[in-house]
Amino acid sequence: MKIMKTLKITALILFASITTFAQDCSTFYPFTAGTVSTVTSYDKKGKVNGSQETTITEVTTINGHTTAKAKAILKDHKNDVLTETDFGVTCKNDGIEIDISSILSPGLFEQFKGMETDITGTNVILPNNLTVGDALPDAAMLMKIDMSGITMNMTVDMTNRKVIAQESLSTPAGTFDCYVIAYTSKVKMGMAKTSTAKQWIAKGVGLVKHEDYNKKGKLTGHSLLTAFSK
Numbered sequence: 001m002k003i004m005k006t007l008k009i010t011a012l013i014l015f016a017s018i019t020t021f022a023q024d025c026s027t028f029y030p031f032t033a034g035t036v037s038t039v040t041s042y043d044k045k046g047k048v049n050g051s052q053e054t055t056i057t058e059v060t061t062i063n064g065h066t067t068a069k070a071k072a073i074l075k076d077h078k079n080d081v082l083t084e085t086d087f088g089v090t091c092k093n094d095g096i097e098i099d100i101s102s103i104l105s106p107g108l109f110e111q112f113k114g115m116e117t118d119i120t121g122t123n124v125i126l127p128n129n130l131t132v133g134d135a136l137p138d139a140a141m142l143m144k145i146d147m148s149g150i151t152m153n154m155t156v157d158m159t160n161r162k163v164i165a166q167e168s169l170s171t172p173a174g175t176f177d178c179y180v181i182a183y184t185s186k187v188k189m190g191m192a193k194t195s196t197a198k199q200w201i202a203k204g205v206g207l208v209k210h211e212d213y214n215k216k217g218k219l220t221g222h223s224l225l226t227a228f229s230k
Contacts, residue, residue, distance in 0.1 A: 025091030027128040029060045029206045031068045035230035041208060041223040049221065057086075066091040095127040116146040124158070126201075130179045136161035147186045154189040169200050169208055173225045176202035178209075195220070 025031065035056045041049040051074075067090045087099040118225040121141035126207040127134075143182045165180040178200035186194045196217075200209040210223040 009157075014179045024064045026096050028126060028201055028203055029068075029089070029096060031066060031091070032056060032230050033059050036227070037206065037225065037229075038208075038227040040226045041210075041221060041224050044219055050074065050076050050082070051079075051226070053086070093125075095125055098124040098126065118144040121156075130163050132162040132163050132165060136163070136174050136181065136183075152189065154187065156188075158183050159186070160184045164198075167200065169202075171208055171224045171226065173208075173228045176200075176205055176208045178202045188215075 017214065034055050036053065038051060038053045040051040043049050043176050052072050053075075054070055054072045054159055056068050057071050060067055060069075069086065069088050071084060071086050073084050076082055084225060088101065090097050119141060122139050124139040125137045127136070138161065139158040143154045143156075145152045145154065161181060161183040162181055164182045167178050167180055169178050179202075181199045181201065182196065183199075184196050186192060194215055196213045196215075198209075198211045198213075202208050205225070205228060207223075208225045212220045212222070214220050
């Protein structure tokens with residue numbers, strides 16, 4: 001099925017979408033209005049697949065809970081806009097809780113452009129304090145797609161999330177000290193596809209790098225933080 005072949009579910013959007021949040025409630029993502037980040041994704045040959053520019057538009061605190069509102073602009077490999085989306089991240093229980101809808105990649109939006117979608121699930125949790133060896137909570141998403149009156153369901157499960165290393169990493173945006181998080185992703189839309197991934201995240205910055213692997217452990221694509229300002 002063409003959609004399954006071109007579908008790419010990664011934490012590119014998951015973490016690139018929230019590269020900017022409040023330091024008094026989040027270690028890894030400064031909640032600062034006006035912060036802008038760009039994460040560029042590449043295929044296994046190093047060619048650009050697309051990018052996402054995310055801007056923190058507003059930070060509010062109500063009844064002791066701080067929430068950042070973000071606008072993400074997703075573009076294809078030609079730099080044409082695929083879609084714009086708004087989402088939120090909330091400081092909660094000594095960490096942040098990330099809107100599950102933010103895990104969708106530019107390639108997915110290109111496939112479903114113009115279709116009505118409904119997304120529900122279990123949000124992604126990232127604690128403020130990470131240690132190599134930590135196990136992190138799972139996350140899940142259900143996406144219902146209306147295709148000319150026919151509804152199709154797609155599920156995504158993120159499991160086995162673990163902090164596996166600390167590394168220094170350089171990208172076009174700079175050099176960062178990172179924690180490396182590995183996880184398993186299972187996507188089901190008619191048929192099931194299982195893959196693995198790694199994320200490099202830095203304090204006060206967020207996502208620095210992301211790599212996707214197939215079930216044989218071969219690299220199928222990666223993403224890099226290519227610009228960051230606040």
